[in-house]
Amino acid sequence: MDLQDTTIKLAHPGKRFQGQFIDAILAYILAIIPFYLLHTTIGKEASIFIAVTIAVTYFLLSDALPNGQSIGKILLKIKVVHKKTMAPCSLVQSFLRNITFPLGIFDWFFIFFGSHRRLGDFMASTVVIKI
Numbered sequence: 001m002d003l004q005d006t007t008i009k010l011a012h013p014g015k016r017f018q019g020q021f022i023d024a025i026l027a028y029i030l031a032i033i034p035f036y037l038l039h040t041t042i043g044k045e046a047s048i049f050i051a052v053t054i055a056v057t058y059f060l061l062s063d064a065l066p067n068g069q070s071i072g073k074i075l076l077k078i079k080v081v082h083k084k085t086m087a088p089c090s091l092v093q094s095f096l097r098n099i100t101f102p103l104g105i106f107d108w109f110f111i112f113f114g115s116h117r118r119l120g121d122f123m124a125s126t127v128v129i130k131i
Helices: 013-042 044-064 071-076 091-098 105-112 119-124
Strands: 078-082 126-130
Touching (some): 013 071, 013 078, 013 126, 044 091, 071 078, 078 091, 119 126
């Protein structure tokens, strides 16, 4: 299956942004909970390290959850797939596509052109599609 297949529809940039926003909120929650549970027992610095590690790990690897869908993408009925094979996003692809997050708007700038893919999608050979 390929993008030339007319049954494949790329996800709208607004849905993609919403999905990333939901995942960012979830990553924040995943950081806050262990911090508050641990900061009195193991100390502030260690609990911050654990909390940040959990949040960043979720954010970087969440698109490799089953079917290429993070929690945000499940809620919005979109998924990340390999551009040519349409296989669900792998761990490496998820890492590559999400490592560009610090680039912010510069990364998202790419999505508004012909291929509707952000820089991270180009690096990981992925697309985000409707399901």
